Amino acid sequence: MSTDGPPNNYRFPHERLRRVLQDASKQPVVLVACGSFSPVTYLHLRMFEMAIDYARQNADFEIVGGYLSPVSDMYKKPGLLSAEHRVNMCNIAASRDSTWLMVDPWEAFQSYQRTAVVLDHFDHEINDVLGGVQTEDGEHRRVRIMLLAGSDLISTMSEPGVWSEEDLDHILGRYGCFIVERAGSDITQATDALAKWRHNIYIISQMIQNDVSSTKVRLFLRRGLSVRYLLPASVIEYIDQNGLYLDEGPNHTDLQYRQQLHRDWDREHEKSTASSSTSAPSVKS
Numbered sequence: 001m002s003t004d005g006p007p008n009n010y011r012f013p014h015e016r017l018r019r020v021l022q023d024a025s026k027q028p029v030v031l032v033a034c035g036s037f038s039p040v041t042y043l044h045l046r047m048f049e050m051a052i053d054y055a056r057q058n059a060d061f062e063i064v065g066g067y068l069s070p071v072s073d074m075y076k077k078p079g080l081l082s083a084e085h086r087v088n089m090c091n092i093a094a095s096r097d098s099t100w101l102m103v104d105p106w107e108a109f110q111s112y113q114r115t116a117v118v119l120d121h122f123d124h125e126i127n128d129v130l131g132g133v134q135t136e137d138g139e140h141r142r143v144r145i146m147l148l149a150g151s152d153l154i155s156t157m158s159e160p161g162v163w164s165e166e167d168l169d170h171i172l173g174r175y176g177c178f179i180v181e182r183a184g185s186d187i188t189q190a191t192d193a194l195a196k197w198r199h200n201i202y203i204i205s206q207m208i209q210n211d212v213s214s215t216k217v218r219l220f221l222r223r224g225l226s227v228r229y230l231l232p233a234s235v236i237e238y239i240d241q242n243g244l245y246l247d248e249g250p251n252h253t254d255l256q257y258r259q260q261l262h263r264d265w266d267r268e269h270e271k272s273t274a275s276s277s278t279s280a281p282s283v284k285s
């Protein structure tokens with residue numbers, strides 16, 4: 001894996017990971033949501049609850065853990081606050097508003113890591129280091145890591161230049177994902193383009209539509225409008241105390257921006273692999 005290595009004093013959080021399967025006939029799954037979380041909203045937290053319900057009713061999965069993995073500052077997406085604040089806000093939300101969610105700062109405090117590499121990190125920590133989970137009879141089981149994302153993210157997977165074919169095969173072929181329907185992005189069109197991995201893509205309809213986004217929250221904050229009940233009160237308090245999101249700045253993200261970003265990274269990657277004869281593939285297969 002081409003990473004800078006773990007951030008200083010890094011310790012993989014696993015205190016809320018359920019280590020014993022309740023139903024040995026089910027496949028243990030850990031959900032990983034990758035994103036900016038600038039700031040984290042109720043919808044980010046709610047995605048996990050929707051996935052739990054979906055898995056219980058429609059699949060032979062038992063969700064044993066859920067993680068928010070805030071992206072690195074190097075992602076440089078417009079509106080991205082420092083990793084420190086984003087991780088703090090996620091930690092406040094997870095600890096006060098959830099009994100089972102955790103926040104992994106591994107990705108946030110280093111250079112940009114592609115989602116395929118992030119999922120490999122979870123696989124390594126949970127299965128290789130911790131030894132997965134056990135059944136009540138003491139039988140060891142590997143945990144399946146799965147990406148949890150909104151349909152806007154899956155739509156970008158069929159846009160040229162944002163995800164490599166190799167990474168898509170790794171994410172959707174090896175791990176799989178839960179996709180939460182999101183207003184404004186055509187889920188059928190998005191998944192049609194990813195048909196060869198259809199068996200590993202689980203689509204969750206939003207029974208109660210909630211289109212809150214971090215972009216809208218940032219906009220409201222800049223305009224001095226109330227964001228109460230869109231995100232946890234404890235996170236709003238943190239934002240107020242630290243005077244966050246008050247400054248003007250570009251608040252939109254678009255396809256060209258993402259494509260440019262990934263072109264830059266590819267160029268950097270090509271340069272570094274050309275200058276190194278020991279170039280290891282960055283994603284385990």
Ligand SMILES: Nc1ncnc2c1ncn2[C@@H]1O[C@H](COP(=O)(O)OP(=O)(O)OP(=O)(O)O)[C@@H](O)[C@H]1O
Nearest residue numbers: 035036037043149150153182210211212213214215
């Ligand atoms: N309202 C929503 N419905 C479905 N999925 C959502 C919603 N809001 C966020 N997500 C998903 O949560 C994950 C993390 O997203 P991210 O932090 O980039 O949030 P965002 O609200 O889309 O941010 P921004 O507005 O800054 O682009 C992504 O997979 C995104 O698709």
Ligand SMILES: NC(=O)c1ccc[n+]([C@@H]2O[C@H](COP(=O)(O)O)[C@@H](O)[C@H]2O)c1
Nearest residue numbers: 034035036071114115116153162163164
């Ligand atoms: N090629 C990739 O691995 C790739 C491409 C686009 C977005 N992502 C990830 O998706 C998450 C959300 O990104 P956006 O906020 O740009 O939708 C981030 O964690 C980002 O790292 C990964």
